[in-house]
Amino acid sequence: DAGVTQSPTHLIKTRGQQVTLRCSPISGHKSVSWYQQVLGQGPQFIFQYYEKEERGRGNFPDRFSARQFPNYSSELNVNALLLGDSALYLCASSLSGQGSNQPQHFGDGTRLSIL
Amino acid sequence: RKEVEQDPGPFNVPEGATVAFNCTYSNSASQSFFWYRQDCRKEPKLLMSVYSSGNEDGRFTAQLNRASQYISLLIRDSKLSDSATYLCVVHSYSSASKIIFGSGTRLSIRP
Numbered sequence: 001d002a003g004v005t006q007s008p009t010h011l012i013k014t015r016g017q018q019v020t021l022r023c024s025p026i027s028g029h030k031s032v033s034w035y036q037q038v039l040g041q042g043p044q045f046i047f048q049y050y051e052k053e054e055r056g057r058g059n060f061p062d063r064f065s066a067r068q069f070p071n072y073s074s075e076l077n078v079n080a081l082l083l084g085d086s087a088l089y090l091c092a093s094s095l096s097g098q099g100s101n102q103p104q105h106f107g108d109g110t111r112l113s114i115l
Numbered sequence: 116r117k118e119v120e121q122d123p124g125p126f127n128v129p130e131g132a133t134v135a136f137n138c139t140y141s142n143s144a145s146q147s148f149f150w151y152r153q154d155c156r157k158e159p160k161l162l163m164s165v166y167s168s169g170n171e172d173g174r175f176t177a178q179l180n181r182a183s184q185y186i187s188l189l190i191r192d193s194k195l196s197d198s199a200t201y202l203c204v205v206h207s208y209s210s211a212s213k214i215i216f217g218s219g220t221r222l223s224i225r226p
Contacts, residue, residue: 033214042119042202042216043159056212090158101147101206104214106158 002027004093004107012113013081021076021110025093031055032074033104034066035090043090049074050096086114116141119205121217129225132193136220138203139185142213147206148179148186152199153219159202162188190222198224 005024013019025032031050035043045058049068063079072093078085088111092104121138128134140148148165163170165177165186176189186203200219207213 035216040218042218044216045214048212048214050212056208056214058213101164103149103161103164104204105161108158 004091004105006089006091006107006110008110009108010111010113012115014115015081015083017081018077018079019081019112021078021089021091021112022073023076023091023093023107024073025091026105029093029095029105030072031094031096031102032068032072033092033094034074034076035092036060036085037088037090037109038086046076081114083114086112088112117218118142119203119215119217121201121203121220123218123220125221125223127223127225128193130193130195132224133189133191134193134222135187135189136201136203136222137185137187138217139183140203140205140215141184142205142207142215143181143184145184145205145207148177149204149206150175150177150186150188151202151204151216153202154199159216162201193222193224195224195226198222 033048034046037043047066048056052068066076068074088109090109092106094102094104150162151159153159169178174191178187202219203217
C-alpha cells in the first residue's frame, strides 16, 4: 500500500508569490495534518483536517490556508510568500481525527525555498 | 515557556549503552503522547505510542507521568542505527485539535 504522498518534492518561489502543496493520505485515513519544519526544530503544527472540516489550527498567519477534498487528499496554500516561509512542509495522515489517539504517518515532505 | 520541551542534546553514547530522554508538557488537558524518530533530512517516523501504564517495544520503553506532566523514552543496548533525532509529540483535543512536537533530542551512538 502507498504511504502518504506529497507533491512537489522541491519548489523554489520568490517573495510575494503564492504556492500550493498537495498531499494524498494513506488509503483509509480520513485525517490530514500539515506541519512546517525549519532546520534544527521540530515540526510546527499548521492545520488538521478530518472529514473535510478544519479540526485544529496552529499559530500561523492567515496567509496559510488549507482544504480537504472528498477523497481525503489535501492542499496547503500559502500566499504572499516571505523569506521566512522557507522550510520543509510535512503532511501526515491518521485514521481518525479529533478525539482519537491515532498516531500520524508522514510523507516525505515538500522542501520550499523562497528567494 | 514552550508547550513541549525536550533536552536538545546531543547525547553521545557508546554502543550498548542505555540512554534515557525526558519530555515535559505544559497543557494538563493533553491526551495522547508519542515518540517519533527523525533521521537527517527525512520525515519523522513513529517509534511508539506512550500509554499511561507504560509500554515496551523491544529495546525501547516509554513512560507517562501525568502528575508531573512528562513522558520518557529509554533505549537499552543502543545500536549504531539508533543515531537519530527523537521527537516527543503531544496531542490535545478539547474544543480543537492541537498537535505539538518537541524540538527533538539528538542522539549519536559511537562504536
